[in-house]
Amino acid sequence: EFSAAMNSRNVKRIEEVNALRTTQFAEDASPLAHPVRPNSYIEISNFYTTTIYEKGAEVVRMLSTMLGQDKFRTATDLYFDRHDGSAATTEDFVVAMEEVSGLNLQRFRNWYSQAGTPVIKVEESRISDTITLHLKQFCGPSPNQPSKSAFHIPISIGLISIDGRDVLGQAGTASKFDVKVQSDLNFENPNGDGTLAFHFDCEEATIAIAGVPPKSVVSFLRGFSAPVKVNFPRSDTDLLHLASLDTDGFARWDAAQKVLGSMIATPTSDLQSAKALLEKLTHSAMSAPDDGETKALLASAMTLPSAPYVLDQNPGRDIIELDRSRDGLLSQLGIALEDSWEKIVSHNVSDNPYQADGKSIARRSLSHLAMDYLGASIQQREPRTAWNLYYDLYQRCDNVTDRLFAFSRLLRLDASFAEQKSVIIQDFHDRFNESALVTDKWFSIQAGCTVSGTLPRIIELATHPEFDLHNPNRVRALLVTFATVNHREFHRMDGKSYSFLADKILKLDSLNPQLAARVCTPLTRWQRYDLGRQERMRDTLERIRRDCQSKDLREVTQKSLGA
Structure with missing residues (x-):
């Protein structure tokens, strides 16, 4: 909340959702899935998790969405007045929400007791000026929970007119829209805006909206109102409309990610949808106000989805192929819109001293995003020009943010710059070796460098005088970054990276078993990968289970292998 208030609220929410989808959703789908309120454990330290x-x-956020800001504040005041200084429970908290709101939250309690990520399937039909949405929810089996009861899911829905105005709620009324909403679900307009909050607390439900203006598009799960997956087939036309005009920042970003993600998953598909999307967004970026919000949101919307995000939508695919497909799309879109990327970079260069205010942060984010596309465009035909693009920024910048960005991009360039890379690596280290935090970044940027064949460098860094298994932050910077960010090298088919990580985990187990169990987490997500990698990851987990000494690591590996 502090970061959202200080900078971009939309971008902060997008960062939260990105982390949840790539990390917590993966945990929910793994053998280590557990409820928010676990019923049992072997080692309590293993439950300091993303779940x-x-x-x-x-x-907690869902309760705020359902109650609206004012009632939620009243309910939290009641909770603190009633339980301050006592050992309160989640039940005490939910009871306070019920008393203030008058809502029946019996099924909402399933969020505390049931593991897994619910999936909402949406089918949309249109007859004349009426849109009908048919919703179904389900949640697959989890360890010790073969079947689940329905969750109480707050679904925030909007409707965006052809000219980008909200059609629903008080905002729609203010714009003279006259629509009628009918549903077997309870719903309200809790914040008096263009969003209706529906209480989806059963397995199936229908929402009908009559009097819909022509070419209006449904905006679904606004603000990411619940931690769920959504299966809602949308046309590219509808997604482009939402990505360009939706008044909800998260929904705009999510629509753009769907368009770009589908291009990564099917690299042979027509590039036109992605190109049309970025043509609109780059046009907006070149005239975007310096308000600390608009440019930051555009930078997020134009950032390509990560390979793990696309893998979660397409389990069993080859993670390295997806990573290469992402790089290919970056290059294609860089070439197609090269003039626009150059203009965005030049429009957002500042000669003023570094500032950490929202406006400057947004400009840097947009400039870095444009430099990524521009660098991908020119490095194939003019590798030296690509090097100079990032090297110039590295040398002239007056802040660590820009220098970290330039440093990371220089390391990603091809092997013909090996000598220059060595000089840059040493230069960065010499500039910041007295700062532990920036030295952590020095390790993590090298660990996350996706150039093929970097495993020997990771092994070398593990013997560096400033790497210490006794230092948890340094371990996370090198080992966790390598296993979670460097997909291309960590998931190499010979399994050598898995073996390297296992060696370090087993050494770490005798020093810090809690951290050893955390570092093992990427291996526990083996089920989402292709069969060849699944086999190698399971073999690695079996080795760790056999040789580990701590209860922490034994619990994690046994549960992972028991799936």
């Missing part, structure tokens, strides 16, 4: 923290925070 407990991030998903737990989303449960």
